[in-house]
Amino acid sequence: xxxxxxxxxNGVIFPAGPKNEAFAKYFVGQSxxxxxxxxxxxxxNVSNVTFEPGCRxxxxxxxxxxxxxxxxxxxxxxxxEGKPAQHLVPGDVVVTHDGVKHWHGATKDSWFEHxxxxxxxxxxxxxxxxxxxxxxxx
Numbered sequence: 001x002x003x004x005x006x007x008x009x010n011g012v013i014f015p016a017g018p019k020n021e022a023f024a025k026y027f028v029g030q031s032x033x034x035x036x037x038x039x040x041x042x043x044x045n046v047s048n049v050t051f052e053p054g055c056r057x058x059x060x061x062x063x064x065x066x067x068x069x070x071x072x073x074x075x076x077x078x079x080x081e082g083k084p085a086q087h088l089v090p091g092d093v094v095v096t097h098d099g100v101k102h103w104h105g106a107t108k109d110s111w112f113e114h115x116x117x118x119x120x121x122x123x124x125x126x127x128x129x130x131x132x133x134x135x136x137x138x
Contacts, residue, residue, distance in 0.1 A: 003053040004110035005074035012073035012090075012113055016050040026124045028133075029055030029105075036115070044119045051076065051112040056105020058127045062098060065120015069094040069104060076112035077136055078104045079128075085136050088112070103128050108137050 009032075010016060017034025020027065032050040056077065069078065071092040078094050079085035081101040088094070088104075096102050098120065105128075106112035 004107075006111055008050060008073040008111035008113050009052075011048065011050070014048040014072075014115070016113070017048060020049070023057075026058045026060070027055060027105075028058075028127050028130075029053075031055050031057070044117060047116050047118075048072075049114055049116050051106035053106050053110055054108045054133075055112075056128050056133065057103055059101055059103045059125040061101050061123045061125070062096060062118060062120040063123060064098065065118065066098055067094075067096040067119075068117040069096075070115040070117070072113050072115060074112035075107045075110040076105055076114070077107060078102065088114075101125065108134070 014036060015034050016032040018032060020031040020033040023033065030052045034048040036048060037046040059081070071088045071090050073090055076088040077085045078088055079102060
């Protein structure tokens with residue numbers, strides 16, 4: 001069976017980019033990363049992140065910064081520690097404040113893509129468990 005929103009694998013507005021090998025150890029499943037701003041005088045990272053169905057990043061915290069997600073395609077999840085997960089669709093905007101533990105990624109049956117605008121230093125933590133992730137779908 002074909003996954004939902006499979007056309008996203010080639011990118012929606014921006015290219016999906018190559019396999020995200022640099023951060024693979026912080027993800028469950030396959031993601032793709034395309035940097036969009038390559039200016040050494042700008043200390044904010046802007047990237048297009050594409051997630052295969054079921055792919056999500058580990059819990060993480062941005063220190064001395066923030067993260068803004070602009071959802072451009074597919075369906076995904078965003079969750080802050082201690083709060084219910086939010087279902088994300090194109091046009092959604094998520095703001096993660098400094099020091100907030102969170103994760104984001106695709107639903108189990110859909111590709112997902114967002115632009116991530118990130119400042120500060122990430123602290124990568126434990127993966128989202130399969131048990132907790134599966135609960136979101138059902």
